[in-house]
Amino acid sequence: MVIHTSQLAQITGGTPFGEGGSVREFAFDSRSLVLGGNIMFVAFKGSAHNGHNYIGALVERGVRYFIVEQGFDIAPYAASNCFFLVVENSLSALQNIAGYCRKMIVGTVASITGSNGKTIVKEWIARLWTNQDKIFFSSPKSYNSQLGVALSIAMAEKEAAVSLFEAGISGVGQMASLQRIISPDVVLFTNIGEAHSQNFASLEAKVEEKLLLAASAKVLITASSNTLICTKAKEVLNNSVRLFTWGWNLVDDVCILSQVQNRGRSAISFKFNNKVYNIEVPFTDNTSLENIMHVIAFYCCVAPCELPGVALRVASLEAVAMRLELRRGRGGSKIISDTYNSDLGSLSIALDYMVSVCDGMPMRVVLSDIFQSGYSPDVLYAKVAEMVRSKGVQEVVAIGEGLISCRALFDGISCLFYNTTDEFLNDLPLMDYSGSVVLLKGSRAFAFERISYQLEEQIHSTVFEVDLGAMASNLDYYRAIVGPKVLTMAMVKASSYGSGAVEVALALEKRHINYLAVAYADEGVELRRAGVITPIVVLNSEPSGYTKMVEYNLEPEIYDFFSLRLFYSESVRLGVAHYPIHIKIDTGMHRLGFEEADIAKLILELKAMSRNVLVRSIFSHLTSADNPSHDEFTLSQISLFDRLSSQILAAFPSVTILRHICNSAAIERFGFAHFDMVRLGIGLYGIGCTEASCSALQPVGALKSVISQIRECAVGESVGYNRQQVLTRNSRIATIPIGYADGLRRSLSCGKWAVEVRGSLAPIVGNICMDACMVDITDISAQIGDSVVIFGLSPTVSRMAMVLGTIPYEILTSIAPRVKRIYFS
Numbered sequence: 001m002v003i004h005t006s007q008l009a010q011i012t013g014g015t016p017f018g019e020g021g022s023v024r025e026f027a028f029d030s031r032s033l034v035l036g037g038n039i040m041f042v043a044f045k046g047s048a049h050n051g052h053n054y055i056g057a058l059v060e061r062g063v064r065y066f067i068v069e070q071g072f073d074i075a076p077y078a079a080s081n082c083f084f085l086v087v088e089n090s091l092s093a094l095q096n097i098a099g100y101c102r103k104m105i106v107g108t109v110a111s112i113t114g115s116n117g118k119t120i121v122k123e124w125i126a127r128l129w130t131n132q133d134k135i136f137f138s139s140p141k142s143y144n145s146q147l148g149v150a151l152s153i154a155m156a157e158k159e160a161a162v163s164l165f166e167a168g169i170s171g172v173g174q175m176a177s178l179q180r181i182i183s184p185d186v187v188l189f190t191n192i193g194e195a196h197s198q199n200f201a202s203l204e205a206k207v208e209e210k211l212l213l214a215a216s217a218k219v220l221i222t223a224s225s226n227t228l229i230c231t232k233a234k235e236v237l238n239n240s241v242r243l244f245t246w247g248w249n250l251v252d253d254v255c256i257l258s259q260v261q262n263r264g265r266s267a268i269s270f271k272f273n274n275k276v277y278n279i280e281v282p283f284t285d286n287t288s289l290e291n292i293m294h295v296i297a298f299y300c301c302v303a304p305c306e307l308p309g310v311a312l313r314v315a316s317l318e319a320v321a322m323r324l325e326l327r328r329g330r331g332g333s334k335i336i337s338d339t340y341n342s343d344l345g346s347l348s349i350a351l352d353y354m355v356s357v358c359d360g361m362p363m364r365v366v367l368s369d370i371f372q373s374g375y376s377p378d379v380l381y382a383k384v385a386e387m388v389r390s391k392g393v394q395e396v397v398a399i400g401e402g403l404i405s406c407r408a409l410f411d412g413i414s415c416l417f418y419n420t421t422d423e424f425l426n427d428l429p430l431m432d433y434s435g436s437v438v439l440l441k442g443s444r445a446f447a448f449e450r451i452s453y454q455l456e457e458q459i460h461s462t463v464f465e466v467d468l469g470a471m472a473s474n475l476d477y478y479r480a481i482v483g484p485k486v487l488t489m490a491m492v493k494a495s496s497y498g499s500g501a502v503e504v505a506l507a508l509e510k511r512h513i514n515y516l517a518v519a520y521a522d523e524g525v526e527l528r529r530a531g532v533i534t535p536i537v538v539l540n541s542e543p544s545g546y547t548k549m550v551e552y553n554l555e556p557e558i559y560d561f562f563s564l565r566l567f568y569s570e571s572v573r574l575g576v577a578h579y580p581i582h583i584k585i586d587t588g589m590h591r592l593g594f595e596e597a598d599i600a601k602l603i604l605e606l607k608a609m610s611r612n613v614l615v616r617s618i619f620s621h622l623t624s625a626d627n628p629s630h631d632e633f634t635l636s637q638i639s640l641f642d643r644l645s646s647q648i649l650a651a652f653p654s655v656t657i658l659r660h661i662c663n664s665a666a667i668e669r670f671g672f673a674h675f676d677m678v679r680l681g682i683g684l685y686g687i688g689c690t691e692a693s694c695s696a697l698q699p700v701g702a703l704k705s706v707i708s709q710i711r712e713c714a715v716g717e718s719v720g721y722n723r724q725q726v727l728t729r730n731s732r733i734a735t736i737p738i739g740y741a742d743g744l745r746r747s748l749s750c751g752k753w754a755v756e757v758r759g760s761l762a763p764i765v766g767n768i769c770m771d772a773c774m775v776d777i778t779d780i781s782a783q784i785g786d787s788v789v790i791f792g793l794s795p796t797v798s799r800m801a802m803v804l805g806t807i808p809y810e811i812l813t814s815i816a817p818r819v820k821r822i823y824f825s
């Protein structure tokens with residue numbers, strides 16, 4: 001939504017300074033900040049970060065609009081052409097702006113609150129929606145805090161048929177301000193539990209606070225079994241709010257007629273509007289069933305015409321128990337772990353979940369102290385003991401001083417007590433958990449992930465280790481070269497050159513990367529679903545992915561008139577304004593891009609389309625930036641790019657358009673050609689193209705395995721398929737579980753490559769198999785279980801590329817998906 005600064009001054013009550021204009025986007029974090037003429041930076045004072053400190057740098061980079069708090073000295077910027085809106089409090093200013101944007105949304109605005117299940121219910125509603133009209137969600141993850149909700153609304157679209165926002169609070173007084181911003185027409189209240197109770201005087205007080213969300217709503221949806229919510233709603237909400245309930249009573253709007261469980265699935269029959277619906281869902285635990293009924297009730301109330309389709313599709317939902325992860329453990333055990341937090345509500349859900357998956361296996365629970373429950377320890381742990389008793393748990397391991405001080409409460413339950421997680425880990429090798437279900441439920445401080453790591457089955461001992469700390473240092477190396485005024489786009493295409501898309505993107509986002517680039521729309525969708533908010537460019541944007549790209553806020557590379565016109569008509573159809581696109585120019589690569597002869601026509605068409613699509617950047621790609629023998633050609637590419645892109649810039653004087661042409665090698669070798677942004681790829685992953693960078697960059701990826709068997713073979717014997725190699729001496733041969741199906745190229749067989757074992761090189765013997773290879777360790781005192789480096793610090797991937805007559809890019813991107821990626825930072 002485009003808002004003029006004078007209007008913003010009115011909305012926020014702030015004092016304007018400088019030359020105003022139209023603002024289209026807001027940013028409060030320099031990492032999500034893309035320079036555009038119409039972006040407004042909102043400076044917050046957080047406990048760790050103070051946004052005001054970045055203003056100087058942002059002004060230099062061309063940002064013109066700012067919201068700052070009183071006390072910030074704007075005098076140094078008096079001579080600049082910047083606009084400042086000085087407010088008392090930036091958060092309330094942003095909330096007021098969000099409130100304004102809210103009024104612009106014409107469709108139904110719904111909001112979810114409650115103690116448990118908010119995020120999963122929201123996700124399920126989103127997943128089941130297939131109507132062509134748009135539904136809009138707050139964000140892929142739980143963006144439910146004060147700032148997150150304001151941001152969600154700022155991202156909302158006027159035309160959405162239904163917009164759904166999650167509202168979470170942790171203390172008194174917060175809901176009123178969320179209500180002011182969201183002002184939902186419909187509220188779904190999932191349930192009320194003990195989480196965060198400490199901050200409320202009573203459960204009643206907490207319900208009342210949450211009900212404030214429905215202050216101006218038309219409908220409140222909940223389960224009639226939530227008696228406290230229902231009674232309180234009648235008490236505190238005014239009569240115009242209709243209570244819409246689901247449950248087992250005939251008076252419920254959505255009335256369950258039957259619920260039958262069989263083999264991990266439940267068949268539910270319910271009545272709505274005098275019609276009976278039958279659905280089948282793939283879970284049997286009470287929590288999931290409650291969540292699915294919230295979803296059904298939501299559709300009955302908000303979009304009943306969707307019901308037949310929803311009833312069909314619920315069968316395909318997965319049993320996602322959100323934070324609860326179910327993994328295969330050693331010895332046929334099942335491991336359920338929540339190592340993030342522990343409170344009574346989520347413990348009860350976890351226990352339910354364990355019962356639903358236990359299948360007659362003995363149940364064991366490893367539990368830590370629970371913090372901030374609002375109860376005294378004896379009351380709290382009496383409840384815990386009662387819960388595990390009632391679920392039929394065979395054995396409890398209780399870790400923490402609080403639990404120890406209440407050990408008497410666990411009388412009659414087989415229970416082991418430990419002071420710390422470390423003490424328990426010492427005993428763990430002596431315990432036998434095979435054949436049982438183990439629930440790990442611990443507060444974060446107890447680091448139960450260490451226990452879960454020990455209990456999990458190690459499926460595959462070949463791993464690709466990714467050192468995110470090294471990657472951060474490589475990023476800094478290139479940032480130092482380009483300086484503070486040039487933005488950096490990180491290439492995370494092809495799963496970040498094999499290193500894993502999501503983990504790498506999130507790590508780069510933490511380092512405030514300006515842009516990310518992927519090859520295909522689906523790769524971008526994966527990142528958005530994982531919560532990545534940094535702007536993302538899709539390089540090979542195919543017309544079939546355009547709708548998805550707009551839905552997930554992904555920006556297309558446009559390389560010909562066909563794609564331009566198609567994307568434009570899609571943007572018109574979806575009703576989006578000023579959608580950012582990136583124009584690719586062919587300066588010699590002859591892969592994708594507009595040519596010189598196209599530019600005049602391109603400008604004309606772009607002008608005609610400017611309401612819907614907006615050029616955010618113009619770029620081109622160099623063919624040989626790393627090869628000095630082609631420098632003359634590279635220079636000609638750069639100058640052609642400069643000339644053609646300048647023509648486009650001149651045609652759009654009021655738009656800030658970024659220009660970029662440098663890949664990793666060019667960043668180092670063609671310093672004058674950085675323009676506004678550089679595209680960093682292989683260098684980020686530790687591979688340089690000059691002597692300087694080769695010694696400064698740190699290797700990021702290491703392909704490792706272990707020795708699984710060792711045998712003595714006599715001279716004259718052969719090793720492996722086809723007897724390709726006959727031993728010329730008595731040898732010790734080690735087998736390593738990595739083969740060509742993992743990405744170890746078969747042409748490295750018979751000594752073409754050697755792996756590192758205990759600091760020495762062990763040559764590959766015979767042909768590499770699909771899942772294994774053999775190496776000669778005659779001269780190395782190695783043992784079964786020893787770690788083996790295929791490539792990493794030494795030998796390096798660059799060396800392997802040389803041996804294979806290829807480039808490191810190909811080797812890194814050929815590591816099979818089945819090789820587990822492990823991250824260090």
Ligand SMILES: *Cc1c(COP(=O)(O)O)cnc(C)c1O
Pocket residue numbers: 491539621662663664665679680681682683
């Ligand atoms: C992959 C890619 C890059 C990065 O190249 P590196 O050599 O890995 O730095 C830059 N630009 C485009 C268009 C790309 O496709």
